Amino acid sequence: MIRVLIAEDQAMVRGALVALLRLEDDITVVAEVARGDDVLTAALSSGAEVALLDIELPGCDGLAAAVQLRESHPDCRIVILTTFGRAGYLRRAMDSGASGFLLKDAPATELADAIRRVAKGERVVDPELALTALAGGSNPLTPRERQVLAAALDGATVAEVASSLFLSEGTVRNHLSVAIQKLGVRNRVQAARFAQSMGWL
Amino acid sequence: MIRVLIAEDQAMVRGALVALLRLEDDITVVAEVARGDDVLTAALSSGAEVALLDIELPGCDGLAAAVQLRESHPDCRIVILTTFGRAGYLRRAMDSGASGFLLKDAPATELADAIRRVAKGERVVDPELALTALAGGSNPLTPRERQVLAAALDGATVAEVASSLFLSEGTVRNHLSVAIQKLGVRNRVQAARFAQSMGWL
DNA sequence: CCGCGCCCATGACAAATGTCACCGCCAACG
DNA sequence: CGTTGGCGGTGACATTTGTCATGGGCGCGG
Numbered sequence: 001m002i003r004v005l006i007a008e009d010q011a012m013v014r015g016a017l018v019a020l021l022r023l024e025d026d027i028t029v030v031a032e033v034a035r036g037d038d039v040l041t042a043a044l045s046s047g048a049e050v051a052l053l054d055i056e057l058p059g060c061d062g063l064a065a066a067v068q069l070r071e072s073h074p075d076c077r078i079v080i081l082t083t084f085g086r087a088g089y090l091r092r093a094m095d096s097g098a099s100g101f102l103l104k105d106a107p108a109t110e111l112a113d114a115i116r117r118v119a120k121g122e123r124v125v126d127p128e129l130a131l132t133a134l135a136g137g138s139n140p141l142t143p144r145e146r147q148v149l150a151a152a153l154d155g156a157t158v159a160e161v162a163s164s165l166f167l168s169e170g171t172v173r174n175h176l177s178v179a180i181q182k183l184g185v186r187n188r189v190q191a192a193r194f195a196q197s198m199g200w201l
Numbered sequence: 202m203i204r205v206l207i208a209e210d211q212a213m214v215r216g217a218l219v220a221l222l223r224l225e226d227d228i229t230v231v232a233e234v235a236r237g238d239d240v241l242t243a244a245l246s247s248g249a250e251v252a253l254l255d256i257e258l259p260g261c262d263g264l265a266a267a268v269q270l271r272e273s274h275p276d277c278r279i280v281i282l283t284t285f286g287r288a289g290y291l292r293r294a295m296d297s298g299a300s301g302f303l304l305k306d307a308p309a310t311e312l313a314d315a316i317r318r319v320a321k322g323e324r325v326v327d328p329e330l331a332l333t334a335l336a337g338g339s340n341p342l343t344p345r346e347r348q349v350l351a352a353a354l355d356g357a358t359v360a361e362v363a364s365s366l367f368l369s370e371g372t373v374r375n376h377l378s379v380a381i382q383k384l385g386v387r388n389r390v391q392a393a394r395f396a397q398s399m400g401w402l
Numbered sequence: 403c404c405g406c407g408c409c410c411a412t413g414a415c416a417a418a419t420g421t422c423a424c425c426g427c428c429a430a431c432g
Numbered sequence: 433c434g435t436t437g438g439c440g441g442t443g444a445c446a447t448t449t450g451t452c453a454t455g456g457g458c459g460c461g462g
Contacts, residue, residue, distance in 0.1 A: 010284065015309020016217035019224055083211065108216020142408060155390030158449070171410050177450055187418090187450080189356030189390055343438060359419070372440050378420055388420080388448090409458080419448065425441075432435085 002119045005031040005048035007039050007065065008081070009057050017052070017111070024112045036060030040068050043076055050115050053098075055082040055089060063089075063096045070097035077118045081111075087133040088199025090125070100124035139200045140182050148175040150201055153192040203320045206232040206249035208240050208266065209282070210258050218253070218312070225313045237261030241269050244277055251316050254299075256283040256290060264290075264297045271298035278319045282312075288334040289400025291326070301325035340401045341383050349376040351402055354393040 004027055008014040011034065018029050031046035033039055036057035043051055051069060053062040066078045079100035080093040093101050100118045102110065103126060114124040141149070151161040158176075162169045180191045195201065205228055209215040212235065219230050232247035234240055237258035244252055252270060254263040267279045280301035281294040294302050301319045303312065304327060315325045342350070352362040359377075363370045381392045396402065 010305040011308050012282070012303070012305040012312060013214055013217065015312075016214065016221040019309070020217040020220040023220055081213070102213070104211040104213040107212050108220070111213060111216075144409065155386070155388055155392075155394060157388065167409095168411055170412060173448095173450065174410085174452095177452090180450075185356070187356055187358065193356060345439065368439095369441055371442060374418095374420065375422095375441085376439090378422090381420075403462100405462085406460085407458100408460105409456105411455085411457105412453100414453090415451080417448100417450075419446100421445080421447095423442105423444090425443105427439080427441105429438090430436085432433100 002027045002115060003030045003047060003049045004028065004115060005033070005039070005043050005046060005051045005076075007033050007036065007052065007057060007062065008054045009034050020108060021112060021115075027112060027115060034058070036062055036065040039065040040072065043069055043073055048076055050077045050079060050119050052079050052081050052115070055080060055084075055093075063092050066093070066096035066098055077121075079114060079118055079124070084197075084199070085126070085129050085132070086197065086199030087129075088139055088201075090129060090133040090199075091138065092199065101126065101129070103129065139198075141179060141195065141200055145175050145179045145182075146195070146201060148172055149179055149188070149192045149195050152176065152188045153196065203228045203316060204231045204248060204250045205229065205316060206234070206240070206244050206247060206252045206277075208234045208237065208253065208258060208263065209255045210235050221309060222313060222316075228313060228316060235259070237263055237266040240266040241273065244270055244274055249277055251278045251280060251320050253280050253282055253316070256281060256285075256294075264293050267294070267297040267299055278322075280315060280319055280325070285398075285400070286327070286330050286333070287398065287400030288330075288336075289340060289402070291330060291334040291400075292339065293400065302327065302330070304330065340399075342380060342396065342401055346376050346380045346383075347396070347402060349373055350380055350389070350393045350396050353377065353389045354397065 004021060006014060006017055006029060014032055018032060021027050021029055030048055031042040033042045037059035053065055055062040062080060069076055069078060078098040079102060080098045081102045082089060083104050085103050090101050100114050102114055117124050147165060148161055151164060158169050158172050162172045176188050183191045183194050185191050185194055205222060207215060207218055207230060209218060215233055219233060222228050222230050231249055232243040234243045238260035254266055256263040263281060270277055270279060279299040280303060281299045282303045283290060284305050286304050291302050301315050303315055318325050348366060349362055352365060359370050359373050363373045377389050384392045384395050386392050386395055
């Protein structure tokens with residue numbers, strides 16, 4: 001019997017996934033949580049063998065939860081389940097110690113299969129996604145550029161970004177300009193959107 | 202036995218929802234589709250009594266699918282199932298002839314319940330959401346302003362928006378400026394994001 | 403130690419953006 | 433019929449944004 005923890009913020013989807021896994025004889029759901037910062041305690045108290053983590057979670061990112069889990073409960077295998085097949089997400093998931101990476105676009109039958117294989121110690125990644133992750137290359141942005149871009153994502157002005165990061169306005173403009181050129185786009189909005197679509201945030 | 206059609210683009214979620222509904226004795230899933238433009242034919246050929254429609258669908262918006270379905274198959278009740286509790290979505294869903302409006306944030310148990318009530322001819326809407334929809338008021342944007350804002354959403358320049366809508370640049374700037382003031386924000390990006398978050402697109 | 407890359411900053415400049423006043427056209431409505 | 437409001441347009445203006453050159457400080461690897 002494989003003991004599984006499910007972390008997913010949308011209650012309806014979470015419940016549906018539980019129903020899906022209940023159909024399997026060799027899998028039992030021992031914990032469900034809605035927040036990233038509940039993952040650790042729930043995993044410890046339930047003795048989960050496999051943790052199924054969404055990336056977009058309130059409280060704490062699924063990838064961050066994976067890191068915590070890996071540190072204090074290294075026997076628990078981790079499967080990331082996410083909507084977006086962003087190359088950067090896959091890379092970061094692997095860096096976080098995940099054993100599996102599944103898309104919500106994948107057929108429902110693959111879920112139980114992936115959990116079984118991960119429980120046996122295998123790694124499970126959509127091969128096509130792995131290719132695009134390799135082809136896409138790695139994140140060309142420096143940490144500062146990421147911060148500035150992330151701040152610009154929701155329409156903040158240069159002045160706001162500057163004060164929120166304790167920088168000069170000119171510096172912010174420089175970082176933005178460099179990021180725009182690296183990404184080959186024409187303004188900050190496109191740059192921010194593109195970076196996010198690649199999982200570079 | 203209530204005959205249900207499910208339209209949801211993410212295969213994993215779709216399969217999980219099917220598993221969830223399979224647990225109910227009086228509900229049977231007679232069709233599942235991934236695209237909005239497959240809803241109509243699938244509903245007709247399967248004789249579905251209730252259609253469960255996601256809003257974000259490839260091919261054709263779930264709300265548009267609802268309108269088509271309403272016209273050519275008026276006996277089929279419609280339930281909109283969506284991630285976002287945007288006030289504008291609810292209003293448009295009701296205008297599209299939907300009988301129910303459910304959030305993916307709602308508990309999984311509510312799904313079967315909502316389907317049963319809708320099948321009996323009742324209307325099902327999250328009461329809290331209905332309140333915010335009323336409080337939020339209706340869309341203050343004119344059709345043109347919506348178009349311009351939508352085009353600006355992905356970082357297009359004024360010139361690009363102008364040529365794509367066959368307008369003068371000055372006119373586009375005017376529409377943007379008016380929209381920015383109506384929405385009480387400070388630039389086009391915030392305006393576009395705010396409008397989208399309200400479902401005014 | 404020296405170079406390299408990242409970070410921060412300045413100042414200047416061109417381009418894009420946001421605002422304003424004012425124009426006309428047209429359809430809906432009292 | 434006159435008024436109102438959405439739509440399209442012009443021109444001007446201040447502000448913001450994107451680009452460039454340049455320079456200093458810091459940490460890391462050869």
